[in-house]
Amino acid sequence: MAWIDDLVNLMPTDATPHEPTQQAWQHPTTNEQERFNLRVSKCGESECWEWTGAVDYMTGYGKLRWRNGTSSAHRVAWMIRHGQIADGLYVCHKCDNKRCVNTSHMFLGTHADNMADMVAKGINQPRQPFCRAGHDMAIHAIPHSSGTGRRCGKCLRQRQLESYHRLKQRA
Numbered sequence: 001m002a003w004i005d006d007l008v009n010l011m012p013t014d015a016t017p018h019e020p021t022q023q024a025w026q027h028p029t030t031n032e033q034e035r036f037n038l039r040v041s042k043c044g045e046s047e048c049w050e051w052t053g054a055v056d057y058m059t060g061y062g063k064l065r066w067r068n069g070t071s072s073a074h075r076v077a078w079m080i081r082h083g084q085i086a087d088g089l090y091v092c093h094k095c096d097n098k099r100c101v102n103t104s105h106m107f108l109g110t111h112a113d114n115m116a117d118m119v120a121k122g123i124n125q126p127r128q129p130f131c132r133a134g135h136d137m138a139i140h141a142i143p144h145s146s147g148t149g150r151r152c153g154k155c156l157r158q159r160q161l162e163s164y165h166r167l168k169q170r171a
């Protein structure tokens with residue numbers, strides 16, 4: 001059956017589809033490091049080094065064009081100093097200054113670490129356990145009408161009831 005042999009010969013020898021090639025880790029080159037350093041206002045070793053380049057208005061982090069896309073300035077700072085950042089890890093700030101690129105102010109953490117750290121520092125407002133009238137906010141809290149923060153729903157209902165009865169008495 002010669003035609004089958006021909007067909008087999010025509011088939012690609014490597015039948016498995018090519019996996020999309022994962023970009024191999026490459027340490028920031030001297031050129032890339034120089035380009036980065038141009039936008040850093042370096043101060044003392046213990047102080048914050050402010051990123052003077054672009055800032056991502058959504059996240060507040062410094063950003064820069066990096067290889068085929070963009071990257072956060074503090075992540076690039078970390079890569080220059082310490083090398084590759086393992087998948088799924090975050091570069092977190094000890095100093096709470098999102099534009100700071102001083103790696104001695106940073107630590108590697110998971111998403112949970114990052115969130116726990118923000119809560120610990122009160123970046124997510126610490127929640128008051130009771131309202132001014134002493135109602136348990138874990139039960140009565142409702143979102144504030146301004147869209148930020150929360151208020152006591154029990155107090156609100158009481159005020160609404162009082163004004164209702166005042167109006168009723170007048171009627």
Ligand SMILES: [Zn+2]
Binds near residue numbers: 102
């Ligand atoms: Zn800092």
Ligand SMILES: [Zn+2]
Binds near residue numbers: 131133135153156
């Ligand atoms: Zn209340």
